[in-house]
Amino acid sequence: MPELPEVEVSRLGLLPHLQHQRVSAVRSHVPQLRRPIPAALDDCLRGRRLADIVRRGKYLLFDFSAEATEAADSTGGWLLLHLGMSGSLRLVTPGSARRRHDHLEIDFDQTCLRLHDPRRFGVVDWIPAQAAPPERHPLLAHQGIEPLCAGFTGDWLYAQTRERQIAIKPFLMDSRRIVGVGNIYAAESLFIAGIAPQRPAGQLRRAECTALVSAVRHTLEAAIAAGGSSVRDYVHSDGGAGSFQLRCQVYGRAGLPCLRCGQPLADQRLGGRASCYCRHCQH
DNA sequence: CGTTACCCCTGGAGGC
DNA sequence: TGCCTCCAGGGGTAAC
Numbered sequence: 001m002p003e004l005p006e007v008e009v010s011r012l013g014l015l016p017h018l019q020h021q022r023v024s025a026v027r028s029h030v031p032q033l034r035r036p037i038p039a040a041l042d043d044c045l046r047g048r049r050l051a052d053i054v055r056r057g058k059y060l061l062f063d064f065s066a067e068a069t070e071a072a073d074s075t076g077g078w079l080l081l082h083l084g085m086s087g088s089l090r091l092v093t094p095g096s097a098r099r100r101h102d103h104l105e106i107d108f109d110q111t112c113l114r115l116h117d118p119r120r121f122g123v124v125d126w127i128p129a130q131a132a133p134p135e136r137h138p139l140l141a142h143q144g145i146e147p148l149c150a151g152f153t154g155d156w157l158y159a160q161t162r163e164r165q166i167a168i169k170p171f172l173m174d175s176r177r178i179v180g181v182g183n184i185y186a187a188e189s190l191f192i193a194g195i196a197p198q199r200p201a202g203q204l205r206r207a208e209c210t211a212l213v214s215a216v217r218h219t220l221e222a223a224i225a226a227g228g229s230s231v232r233d234y235v236h237s238d239g240g241a242g243s244f245q246l247r248c249q250v251y252g253r254a255g256l257p258c259l260r261c262g263q264p265l266a267d268q269r270l271g272g273r274a275s276c277y278c279r280h281c282q283h
Numbered sequence: 284c285g286t287t288a289c290c291c292c293t294g295g296a297g298g299c
Numbered sequence: 300t301g302c303c304t305c306c307a308g309g310g311g312t313a314a315c
Contacts, residue, residue: 085308
């Protein structure tokens with residue numbers, strides 16, 4: 001279940017292997033995931049070198065906007081990928097057997113990148129360089145602040161939440177406000193900060209906003225660090241990016257004892273999502 | 284503006 | 300063993 005840390009770990013794991021590599025072929029094996037996969041992707045990418053991979057929220061942008069080495073007729077662009085809920089990216093030996101749900105293959109000179117996505121909630125799109133800049137893409141244009149950037153502070157959160165009745169947990173998870181915080185890390189961060197998930201956002205005091213921002217950043221950074229330590233495994237093993245099992249303190253533990261006070265954890269639906277928390281430790 | 288429902292899809296879990 | 304139902308997840312979109 002990729003949230004921001006999993007996407008960032010994928011980026012960090014792939015970049016050293018793919019940067020400056022040239023695409024030799026692209027194959028998609030399904031017409032669409034959450035949205036249609038561009039049919040002409042092979043024409044767009046073939047012969048181009050990958051300059052960089054950048055992340056925006058949970059989206060990855062593969063930068064092929066530099067001048068092409070072989071494809072001379074157009075000006076390159078960006079490959080936009082989103083892993084949805086069940087997506088993962090793996091580097092495999094070219095020609096090795098494709099697994100069920102390997103929907104997209106991009107052959108580079110030395111390796112093959114495969115997008116595996118059983119539930120097909122992912123996104124694959126092509127953004128031509130001659131179009132508007134990638135941040136204007138409809139899926140990126142309304143993305144909120146990056147939780148790991150310097151501007152994401154307690155003061156920022158305090159200002160943004162004033163007069164807002166919405167519960168703090170769905171507020172945190174709304175990508176138009178803050179990108180990359182999914183259900184797991186929202187639940188964990190609220191527990192660490194001692195804030196109940198159903199609290200109206202506008203009710204949070206300044207100190208609570210500071211604590212929550214700190215908890216979100218710490219949780220995400222710890223998860224990236226945990227995943228980063230297994231980047232080598234990620235690239236070479238069959239297990240994929242599965243080893244950042246950050247020990248969850250509340251997520252998925254409804255009814256089990258709170259690790260801080262021992263009381264059974266409560267479960268409540270907020271914004272359609274299961275929200276596990278401790279009635280005793282979170283207010 | 285906020286909230287809710289729905290949709291994309293598969294597979295794992297649990298009930299019978 | 301199998302069949303059914305429920306649920307999870309991200310997130311865009313439409314409806315209220």
